[in-house]
Amino acid sequence: MDLKEKLTILTNGAKYDVACTSSGTSRAGGKGMGSALPAGCCHSFAADGRCISLLKVLLSNACVYDCRYCVNRRSGDIPRATFTAAELAGLTVQFYRRNYIEGLFLSSAVLGTPDFTMEQMIRVLELLRHRHNFQGYIHAKAIPGAAPALLHRLGLLADRLSVNIELPSEDSLSRLAPDKTKGEIFASMGQIKGGLMENSRELTLYRGAPSFAAAGQATQMIIGASPETDYRILTLAADLYRKYELKRVFYSAYIPVAEDSLLPSVETKPPLLREHRLYQADFLLRRYGFAAGELLSEATPNFNPFLDPKGNWAVHNPHFFPVDVNRAALSALLRVPGIGPVSARRILTARKASRLGMAELREIGVVLKRAQYFILTADYPTGLRLSREAAVRALIDPGAYSLGREQLRLFSPAGPALPDVGAAANTSSPLPMSAGVGVAVTRPPSTFPDVRAAASAKEATEEVILCLTQNR
Numbered sequence: 001m002d003l004k005e006k007l008t009i010l011t012n013g014a015k016y017d018v019a020c021t022s023s024g025t026s027r028a029g030g031k032g033m034g035s036a037l038p039a040g041c042c043h044s045f046a047a048d049g050r051c052i053s054l055l056k057v058l059l060s061n062a063c064v065y066d067c068r069y070c071v072n073r074r075s076g077d078i079p080r081a082t083f084t085a086a087e088l089a090g091l092t093v094q095f096y097r098r099n100y101i102e103g104l105f106l107s108s109a110v111l112g113t114p115d116f117t118m119e120q121m122i123r124v125l126e127l128l129r130h131r132h133n134f135q136g137y138i139h140a141k142a143i144p145g146a147a148p149a150l151l152h153r154l155g156l157l158a159d160r161l162s163v164n165i166e167l168p169s170e171d172s173l174s175r176l177a178p179d180k181t182k183g184e185i186f187a188s189m190g191q192i193k194g195g196l197m198e199n200s201r202e203l204t205l206y207r208g209a210p211s212f213a214a215a216g217q218a219t220q221m222i223i224g225a226s227p228e229t230d231y232r233i234l235t236l237a238a239d240l241y242r243k244y245e246l247k248r249v250f251y252s253a254y255i256p257v258a259e260d261s262l263l264p265s266v267e268t269k270p271p272l273l274r275e276h277r278l279y280q281a282d283f284l285l286r287r288y289g290f291a292a293g294e295l296l297s298e299a300t301p302n303f304n305p306f307l308d309p310k311g312n313w314a315v316h317n318p319h320f321f322p323v324d325v326n327r328a329a330l331s332a333l334l335r336v337p338g339i340g341p342v343s344a345r346r347i348l349t350a351r352k353a354s355r356l357g358m359a360e361l362r363e364i365g366v367v368l369k370r371a372q373y374f375i376l377t378a379d380y381p382t383g384l385r386l387s388r389e390a391a392v393r394a395l396i397d398p399g400a401y402s403l404g405r406e407q408l409r410l411f412s413p414a415g416p417a418l419p420d421v422g423a424a425a426n427t428s429s430p431l432p433m434s435a436g437v438g439v440a441v442t443r444p445p446s447t448f449p450d451v452r453a454a455a456s457a458k459e460a461t462e463e464v465i466l467c468l469t470q471n472r
């Protein structure tokens with residue numbers, strides 16, 4: 001098999017891996033070749049619409065494990081290929097020199113044993129770093145179950161390490177990925193965390209100490225292959241951030257690869273809107289100071305498909321508003337729809353000079369279309385007192401109806417893509433909002449409109465707004 005064929009097979013096998021950002025590291029090339037910048041390595045769009053990082057590739061897809069959701073599983077009928085270390089290192093350098101890529105995302109199927117696979121990956125990175133003097137960003141996927149010494153060596157060569165948690169519960173893991181165990185996955189995460197802490201102590205004592213995974217660790221979770229709720233997924237993500245100090249949890253909408261009685265049918269579309277809501281909520285955990293239990297609960301375990309999690313929280317917590325932008329603490333400003341971490345900090349700085357009105361907030365970058373219903377300003381000290389319908393209309397997420405949530409091919413015929421509100425919508429929590437922000441009303445969850453019956457996205461939007469505002 002020639003190199004081009006191998007490359008086709010092994011980049012195709014890697015496209016389902018979404019943990020591919022290169023943020024978090026900064027290293028000038030110096031005398032070597034390449035550099036790693038916080039801005040990240042270059043990205044491209046695969047035929048299925050996913051944003052991917054080049055060169056994102058597997059060392060091998062000849063897996064001895066049989067994870068039922070995976071295209072590379074042992075029982076899958078696909079062409080197999082394995083790079084030698086020299087081939088993959090050479091390709092990376094050639095692609096870098098041609099300006100195709102700025103870094104490498106290296107993953108692999110389990111080739112024989114976890115230890116053997118990790119040794120091969122380490123060999124690739126050693127060739128890149130030591131023979132080719134490649135200083136570009138490298139993200140390597142560690143194989144759970146490999147020896148701690150190998151994981152440590154991999155961390156000394158890569159900028160970021162990740163260990164895939166794969167599924168949101170141990171039960172789903174044992175059903176769908178019987179060769180993997182929660183214990184091995186968490187042990188690897190724990191070891192990486194220990195390595196990072198030890199390395200930070202070493203770097204404090206001796207600046208020239210070698211870096212261990214300078215951009216930290218990440219993980220990936222598959223969404224929609226197993227029955228866990230959004231609440232379960234989000235609380236797990238929050239635990240991972242807390243216990244293992246992960247930089248990112250990546251959520252990957254499940255793309256059916258084969259008919260299997262334990263998995264959604266091959267006709268099932270990837271739950272991209274759900275994936276999007278999880279990313280939005282994840283940002284709220286990491287950057288806005290929200291806790292998972294504030295966004296969802298056992299009683300309301302799934303995200304509202306029509307409102308983003310922050311907007312949904314705002315309309316469910318009217319007692320928190322209005323927030324006075326000239327007095328409120330940073331943590332309160334961050335809870336206002338339309339105010340992000342950057343604009344909240346700008347508000348804190350700007351209000352030292354003068355009291356802020358709507359015009360100043362607009363200049364600062366606040367999205368007034370969303371924020372105006374929830375704030376007090378110098379020119380509106382008692383708020384705008386706008387109608388409940390106007391507030392809901394401003395917060396409703398047009399993305400819930402957009403084609404962008406579909407897993408489209410470039411030349412797919414465009415048609416209306418209305419969200420499957422089914423289970424998620426019908427378990428979404430009531431909207432306690434009446435005329436003006438502040439009076440709670442309760443909408444029975446079962447009355448959520450099924451917008452799939454609507455003739456157009458516009459008609460569906462009106463139906464949803466009517467439902468949210470009239471409590472029917």
Ligand code: SF4
Pocket residue numbers: 063064065066067070071072073074108109110177
């Ligand atoms: S270990 Fe499982 S998820 Fe990874 S390549 Fe093998 S079958 Fe796929």
